[in-house]
Amino acid sequence: MSQTISEKIIARAAGVESVRPGEIVTCKVDLAMMHDSSGPRRQIEKLEAVGADVWDPDKVVVITDHFVHETDADSIRIQDITRDWVAAKGVKRYHEKQGICHVVLPEGGHLVPGMFLVGGDSHSPTAGAFGCFMIGIGATDLTGVLATGEIWVRVPHSIRVDVTGTLPGGVAAKDVILSLCHRIGLNGANYKAVEFSGIAVKEMSIDERMVLTNMSAEIGAKTGIVAADAKTLDWLRDAGAPVNGPGFESDTDAVYGQVIEMDARGLSPQVAAPHSPANSRPVEENTGVRVQQAYIGACTGAKLDDLRMAAKIVKGKKVFEGTRFVVAPASNRIRDRAAEEGTIATLVEAGAMILPSGCGGCIGLGPARLGENEVGISSSSRNFRGRMGAKSSQGYLGSAYTVAASALAGRIADPREYV
Amino acid sequence: MADGRAWVYGDDIDTDLMAPSAYLMKPADEVVQHCMEALDPTFAKSAGPGDVFVAGDNLGVGSSREQAPQNLQVLGIRYVLAKSFGRIFYRNALNLGLPALVCKDTDRISTGDRLKIDPVSGRVDNLTTGESLECEPLPPHLLEMIREGGLIPHLKKKLAREGA
């Protein structure tokens, strides 16, 4: 039977030949990832209530990123609980303050194409950029996985998004996915697996593919996925993953619930107005909006490629005096590589404030929090009311190019005027 | 079966509204006080036992944070009705033993209406308007889990059975 890449991975994890969309199957989980918010602090009591222990500590990854660089007693307590639990359970795949979970997971060498994973975070589909099937789940579902190593899933219909043509200068994967958010809405892919393909996706770096799969969460998808290719395998080997093949590919006659064509060639930079990624429109419709902060951060928008995009825009220039230009690299490894190649220096010379890696400004924590009535533009994934700071703040979303251009102008600006 | 008051909201009610990020590191009893405050500051103060949370499309879009449905539950919400749900929120609610029911006619319900709900048949009686609405029935394996009080008690039973 012909199947999509997602169906093949689910079938393999369920121990059956093939699966059909709509069917409910129980899958064995290859790895379960959690962070300091969904992790030990919410698991200890629940596991006790079930009366079970961790099914396999070698298949658990714990990454602290939400309440790190802790400046309050609650966050310090959460880090202590996390560290103690990991030690007590013998979880060796533990990354403390090394960066944001969706970026540290592949960097830590934990991913191999074809894996079936769950993560205690909604942006878990990010791992799909590596040919993995990874779904986001809540804390109680996670307890179920920790106790049994299994989870039930309804096999999703697959949607294929073909991005044809080559992206123009100053336009990035972020613009592709924001445009898709506008086109199909926040539940346009609800319960579906979104498979990204086409020339533009093939040409994208792994960092850029991660933006597509990451923000599959914003269209309600169960997951997003890109078939692994030579680029994927090189990236993973560089991270030390035990890769020995490309995993799965969709059959040429696989059945999709929907096929969406997008033409990369005509795409403009996109900006999502408050308070939804679905409010995305070509940047022209938002230029001129005064911003107090321009934030390059989050698992979505602060990978090495994002920092390079921002540096390309601001090189040799100075950011607008009344605007804070804040950069929080998504991981320490990214920060170090960006420092080595001079990207960090370029950003700092232009006036950037560099923050430690963590969720921070994406969820309104730390120095990048938006104040009352402030307006910010961010390379993160979501601009729900109050998420980036005060309830009265206004959050816009754009690519790292667009955020950097806006930092220079002090207003939402079209990056094509700067590249 | 007791009836409850409806709290009705629109489409795309997100998890940041039900459980704002800024309080997530706080103890649960503090987080709950901020539930829905950016949209409706009266909700957390006035919702009570047996009430019903009603929304349009895509209720619970956003984060995986289970505090979203948990806050509703702690405030006394007994059922959640929406035209459609964000997928993680839907699983989270059911895992907590909070029935999340798909009802295409939530437009016919207004805040303050008294609703009587039978999750097994999927029938919603609006005692205020006298109308009867329908929900999609839950799949059997989920109904069983809800009856047992959610995933934790369900697993406990299951593991005990397997161990015996």
Ligand code: SF4
């Ligand atoms: S950076 Fe933002 S989107 Fe990414 S994991 Fe952290 S809170 Fe979630």
